[in-house]
Amino acid sequence: MFGMSFYGWILMPAVILLAFITLYPCFWMIVMSLLKVSTRPGMKNEFVGLANYAGLFKDSLFLQGWVIQGKYVGISLVVEFILGFAIALFLNNLKRSANVITTIVLVPMMIAPVAVGFLYLYLFNSSFGWYYWFLRSIGILRQGSILGDMNWAVAAIIIADVWEWTPFMALIFLAGLKKVPLDQLEASKCDGAPPIRRFFDVVLPNMVSVIVIGVLIRFMDIMRYIDTIFVMTTGGPAGATKTVSYYLFDVAFRFFDLGRGAAHGFVLLLVTIIIAQAFVNIMKKKGVQR
Amino acid sequence: MAAKSRETKAPRKAAAGAQETIVHKRTPFMRILTVVLLAVWIVWTLAPLLITALSSFKTAREAFATPTYGDWKGVWNIFRFQPTLVNFRTLFLIEGFWPYIWHGFVASIGSALIAVVMGTLGAYGLSRGKFKREGDISFWIISTRMAPAVVVIVPLYYIFRRIGLLSTLPGLIVAYTTFNLSFSLWLIKGFFDDLPVEIEEAAFVDGDSHWAVFTKVAVPLAAPGIVAAFVLCVLMSWNDFLFAAVIGGHRAKTVPVGITELRTTVEVLWGPINSATIILIIPMIALGVLIRKYLIQGLTMGAVRE
Amino acid sequence: MARVRLEKVWKRYGSVEAVKDLSLECQDREFLCLLGPSGCGKSSTLRMIAGLEFISEGSIYIDDKVVNNVDPYKRDIAMVFESYALYPHKKVFENMAYPLRVQKLPEADIQKRVRRAAEILDIAGLLERWPRQLSGGQKQRVAIGRAIVRDPKVFLLDEPISHLDAKLRTHMRGELKRLHRDLDATMIYVTHDQLEAMTMADRIVVLNLGVLQQVGTPDEVFNHPRNKFVAGFLGDPPMNFIPSQLQKKGKGYKVVHEQFTLELPDSISRKLIARQSSDSVEVELGLRPESFDLSSKQPDGCDMQGKIYVTEPLGEDVIIDITLGNEKIKAKTVIGQAWQIDEPIYMRVKHDRIHLFDKTTGESLLM
Numbered sequence: 001m002f003g004m005s006f007y008g009w010i011l012m013p014a015v016i017l018l019a020f021i022t023l024y025p026c027f028w029m030i031v032m033s034l035l036k037v038s039t040r041p042g043m044k045n046e047f048v049g050l051a052n053y054a055g056l057f058k059d060s061l062f063l064q065g066w067v068i069q070g071k072y073v074g075i076s077l078v079v080e081f082i083l084g085f086a087i088a089l090f091l092n093n094l095k096r097s098a099n100v101i102t103t104i105v106l107v108p109m110m111i112a113p114v115a116v117g118f119l120y121l122y123l124f125n126s127s128f129g130w131y132y133w134f135l136r137s138i139g140i141l142r143q144g145s146i147l148g149d150m151n152w153a154v155a156a157i158i159i160a161d162v163w164e165w166t167p168f169m170a171l172i173f174l175a176g177l178k179k180v181p182l183d184q185l186e187a188s189k190c191d192g193a194p195p196i197r198r199f200f201d202v203v204l205p206n207m208v209s210v211i212v213i214g215v216l217i218r219f220m221d222i223m224r225y226i227d228t229i230f231v232m233t234t235g236g237p238a239g240a241t242k243t244v245s246y247y248l249f250d251v252a253f254r255f256f257d258l259g260r261g262a263a264h265g266f267v268l269l270l271v272t273i274i275i276a277q278a279f280v281n282i283m284k285k286k287g288v289q290r
Numbered sequence: 291m292a293a294k295s296r297e298t299k300a301p302r303k304a305a306a307g308a309q310e311t312i313v314h315k316r317t318p319f320m321r322i323l324t325v326v327l328l329a330v331w332i333v334w335t336l337a338p339l340l341i342t343a344l345s346s347f348k349t350a351r352e353a354f355a356t357p358t359y360g361d362w363k364g365v366w367n368i369f370r371f372q373p374t375l376v377n378f379r380t381l382f383l384i385e386g387f388w389p390y391i392w393h394g395f396v397a398s399i400g401s402a403l404i405a406v407v408m409g410t411l412g413a414y415g416l417s418r419g420k421f422k423r424e425g426d427i428s429f430w431i432i433s434t435r436m437a438p439a440v441v442v443i444v445p446l447y448y449i450f451r452r453i454g455l456l457s458t459l460p461g462l463i464v465a466y467t468t469f470n471l472s473f474s475l476w477l478i479k480g481f482f483d484d485l486p487v488e489i490e491e492a493a494f495v496d497g498d499s500h501w502a503v504f505t506k507v508a509v510p511l512a513a514p515g516i517v518a519a520f521v522l523c524v525l526m527s528w529n530d531f532l533f534a535a536v537i538g539g540h541r542a543k544t545v546p547v548g549i550t551e552l553r554t555t556v557e558v559l560w561g562p563i564n565s566a567t568i569i570l571i572i573p574m575i576a577l578g579v580l581i582r583k584y585l586i587q588g589l590t591m592g593a594v595r596e
Numbered sequence: 597m598a599r600v601r602l603e604k605v606w607k608r609y610g611s612v613e614a615v616k617d618l619s620l621e622c623q624d625r626e627f628l629c630l631l632g633p634s635g636c637g638k639s640s641t642l643r644m645i646a647g648l649e650f651i652s653e654g655s656i657y658i659d660d661k662v663v664n665n666v667d668p669y670k671r672d673i674a675m676v677f678e679s680y681a682l683y684p685h686k687k688v689f690e691n692m693a694y695p696l697r698v699q700k701l702p703e704a705d706i707q708k709r710v711r712r713a714a715e716i717l718d719i720a721g722l723l724e725r726w727p728r729q730l731s732g733g734q735k736q737r738v739a740i741g742r743a744i745v746r747d748p749k750v751f752l753l754d755e756p757i758s759h760l761d762a763k764l765r766t767h768m769r770g771e772l773k774r775l776h777r778d779l780d781a782t783m784i785y786v787t788h789d790q791l792e793a794m795t796m797a798d799r800i801v802v803l804n805l806g807v808l809q810q811v812g813t814p815d816e817v818f819n820h821p822r823n824k825f826v827a828g829f830l831g832d833p834p835m836n837f838i839p840s841q842l843q844k845k846g847k848g849y850k851v852v853h854e855q856f857t858l859e860l861p862d863s864i865s866r867k868l869i870a871r872q873s874s875d876s877v878e879v880e881l882g883l884r885p886e887s888f889d890l891s892s893k894q895p896d897g898c899d900m901q902g903k904i905y906v907t908e909p910l911g912e913d914v915i916i917d918i919t920l921g922n923e924k925i926k927a928k929t930v931i932g933q934a935w936q937i938d939e940p941i942y943m944r945v946k947h948d949r950i951h952l953f954d955k956t957t958g959e960s961l962l963m
Contacts (some may be wrong), residue, residue, distance in 0.1 A: 006415075006419075006500040006501075007414070007415040007416075007418050007419025007420075007421075008415065008419060008421070009415070010411040010412065010414060010415040010504070011412045011415030011416055012415075012423075013408050013410070013411060013412065013457045014408040014409060014411060014413075014415075014471065015412065016477055017404075017408060017425070017467070017471060018430075018431070018434065018471055018472060018475070020447075021464060021467060021471070022422055022437075022442070022468060022472070023436045024447050024449070025442055025445035025468075026442075026445070028445035028448060028449055029444060029445040031442070031513025032444070032445060032448060037448065048420045053515075055455065057469070074322065086327070086329070087327075087331060090324045090327055090328050091325075091326045093316060093320065093321075094324070095330075096697070101580060103579060104332055104336070105331065105332070105335060106578070106582070106585065107335060107336075107339070107575055107578070108335060109578070109585070109589070110525060110571075110572050110574045110575050110577070110578035111529070111570075111574065111575070112528070112529035112530075112531065112545075112546050112570050112571070112574070113529065113531065113548065113553065114529075114531045114546040114549060114570070115529075115546070115549070115567045115570045115571050118342075118549060118563055118564075118567050119339070119342050119567065120336040120338065122341075122342060122345070122560065122563075122564065123338055123341065127354065127356075128353070128354035128355070128356050129356070130337075130341055130356060130368065132356075133356040133357070133359065136359040137359045137360045137361075137362070139567070163334070167335070168589060168733075171585070171586050172586055172590060172594045174596075175595060175596045176333075176594070176675065181679070181681070183677045183678075183679050183680075183681035184681050184682075184683060186646075186648050186677070186681065187675070187677060187681035187683075187742075188683075188694070189647075189648065189667075189668050189669070190646060190647075190648070190668045190669060190674065190675045190695075191669065191674065191694050191695035191698055191746075192667075192668075192669030192670075192695060192698045193694075193698045194698075197698065201683065201694075202683065205683070205684070205685035205687075206684070208685075209394070210594055213369050213590055213594055214460060214590075214594075216548070217589070217590060217591075220436045224439045225439075225464060225532075226532065227531040227532065227546070230531070230550070231550060231553075248441075248444075249532075252443075252447070253447075253536055254445045255537075258444060258447070258448055261444040262444050262445060262448075264444075265441035265442075265444050265445075268441055269437060269441045272436075272437075273433075276436070
């Protein structure tokens with residue numbers, strides 16, 4: 001080939017910058033997690049060993065945060081998966097109007113999560129929110145407020161997430177559906193498989209990789225964003241929506257315990273990686289990777 | 291004969307495309323179901339936007355005019371109002387929103403520029419060069435993108451506090467680059483991977499230098515993808531709240547942070563909030579539709595394509 | 597086993613007419629080839645027979661029963677796809693067993709039928725493999741195996757071997773022909789490769805632009821093409837067409853070109869008398885590359901003289917490109933003599949191998 005050095009040189013700036021803004025902070029995160037970090041710049045930090053980690057696991061809010069996060073992530077993913085798949089199937093049925101409809105459907109994805117939070121904060125407001133009015137009118141809701149109720153508040157957060165990100169699932173499933181080989185569908189038709197069977201025997205297995213990617217990215221993103229929670233409930237009521245991610249924000253930037261925050265972040269990072277990796281492995285075993 | 295044996299099957303492809311084939315046969319029931327359910331979904335998608343957009347042109351009294359429960363005709367209240375710009379006026383004149391828009395604009399464009407310029411260089415290097423630890427480099431780049439933002443932000447805050455980047459626009463630009471750079475690097479690499487190397491090899495044979503081939507051949511060919519990466523970087527930065535709140539501090543506040551401050555413990559300024567939300571949303575929807583073709587490829591880091 | 601009949605069948609995709617007014621019949625146990633270039637409607641036809649494509653107009657019968665609105669599966673046909681269409685997430689055994697599983701046959705039955713098919717196709721050792729572990733030829737056998745286990749009335753094969761490499765293709769041609777005999781089945785085979793059609797088919801159906809050109813045995817379509825298209829499509833290198841004048845000469849006819857004059861033998865003249873009235877008409881003279889005797893010295897009874905443009909040796913044979921006035925023609929002969937570029941060459945035409953086509957319609961004048 002044409003000699004290596006040129007490619008090495010042009011890759012260099014990106015790698016150095018990336019190392020500075022990711023590896024270096026990562027290194028600091030581990031260091032900080034072993035310190036009692038002073039609240040003001042210039043004051044001395046104190047080495048405390050694993051005390052921050054020990055503190056984490058004695059903290060009931062931290063432990064409860066996992067349960068809430070699990071609920072939030074689990075329900076959102078399941079709902080978005082099912083709705084996304086259904087919408088993808090229906091979009092795949094369209095002919096001429098497909099492009100316009102798809103574009104409309106994907107609009108929520110482009111919106112800032114903070115804005116989504118405010119949209120729903122407004123709609124769920126108990127004195128003038130239209131969705132609140134609607135829920136009261138059809139009788140699902142009897143009294144009280146949505147965001148002030150422990151269960152409804154979690155539901156509201158999930159609804160906002162579903163509204164914003166179901167289109168993402170729908171769109172990548174649609175891309176997957178379009179790539180299911182037509183000849184396999186026809187072969188199964190010739191072999192006499194009824195539509196339901198065709199879906200499970202041909203469509204689904206051909207979409208395994210797309211499903212893995214979709215669920216994985218969505219999982220990572222739900223772990224990343226705390227914006228809607230910040231806007232809609234600030235973790236309330238009574239900590240009902242205080243996920244681990246959100247609690248980290250509290251610890252680090254409200255109580256300004258940066259050392260504890262770093263330890264918290266490190267644990268969160270490890271768990272995210274482990275769950276994601278486990279998920280990939282399970283799906284690889286079940287479906288056939290190419 | 292050789293030419294004949296490599297024929298592609300034209301009529302078959304036509305049948306598989308827009309035409310209705312038997313495998314995709316649609317019964318009237320399915321058609322109706324499709325139309326009804328998609329219509330419901332579109333209403334569900336657009337209703338929050340519509341209600342908020344209209345409310346941003348309403349006075350408080352009009353905006354809060356939900357009827358009594360069960361009064362279905364009262365739904366028309368959503369559309370009954372005298373358009374007014376009072377909310378936007380409050381937003382800009384009293385709440386002083388201009389600087390927030392400016393900060394968001396500078397920070398997202400600045401960070402997107404850094405990310406795309408460095409990303410394009412790096413992506414080309416990574417795509418065309420052969421490196422010993424290529425797999426490791428790739429893994430590192432992807433995992434950077436996937437790490438939860440809340441995690442990065444704690445050490446970043448500490449570091450920035452020490453070197454004085456906190457609460458400054460350059461600080462915010464660097465912070466945004468933490469997620470933009472790995473993103474654009476990986477996405478653009480995908481676009482370079484798709485280009486046929488032969489075109490570049492032909493340019494080499496014609497005597498161009500590496501740099502000339504890169505700037506005159508590779509970059510123009512990958513330009514649509516590079517533009518898409520740029521737009522997505524702008525979109526993600528402009529929409530970001532967490533970095534702006536923590537790193538941007540008081541002096542580099544962006545729109546998402548500004549909005550949250552319209553909600554105080556004393557009162558919630560719904561009118562200005564709604565208009566600010568619309569200002570926050572509209573440009574990004576426009577940008578998103580603009581690069582619609584690359585949206586899925588972008589958001590999945592190139593793993594899924596339409 | 598079964599007969600398949602098409603009656604005035606049309607296929608339209610929007611305004612595009614892929615198959616126009618096609619009527620044909622496939623006999624019981626026949627190996628019928630649908631042959632034509634890309635876009636000729638052969639695949640659409642096969643897919644309509646399979647039930648994978650709606651029939652725009654006309655009827656398709658299998659064993660005297662109209663199947664227009666019958667589901668593919670209930671037509672009792674099996675199809676082998678160009679791309680094999682194996683299910684990538686099922687092992688070979690399950691791929692072949694799939695149609696039987698759908699029918700909910702007992703396990704023992706499935707085992708028996710799959711193993712038997714595997715033995716016929718010599719793939720018994722591959723049953724536990726994944727499709728991605730197979731070579732192209734093996735995949736193709738599995739695809740055929742999936743059709744065999746069904747024991748269908750009709751086999752439909754859509755370019756099943758066109759993705760294989762040349763050597764394997766030649767091998768599979770023989771295998772398929774033998775399989776047809778062993779299974780004693782009705783097979784309809786779509787291909788664009790005239791060699792496949794010539795070597796395997798009982799009868800060939802030549803299609804072009806959705807219109808039926810000719811149906812006949814390989815010998816009939818090759819030696820008695822009904823029009824210029826069929827004549828040009830079969831044979832490699834293809835037939836030479838030379839625009840010339842057909843003129844009366846006494847009781848017989850002659851073909852006149854500025855470079856040569858060909859007297860037609862009685863056998864051909866007799867066919868012409870019936871349809872030819874005017875004294876002189878424009879025709880296309882059709883001569884296969886094999887229908888020349890070549891010589892570098894002027895022999896007795898030489899019909900035409902040209903100049904060697906280039907020679908293409910093919911091992912035993914050699915193809916010689918010859919310039920003949922403004923025309924360029926190809927002739928084929930056994931290798932041996934040293935042919936020099938730009939030297940004159942003398943040709944004697946095998947007169948009984950002459951073809952004549954109407955200049956405007958392209959119809960053969962000798963039918």
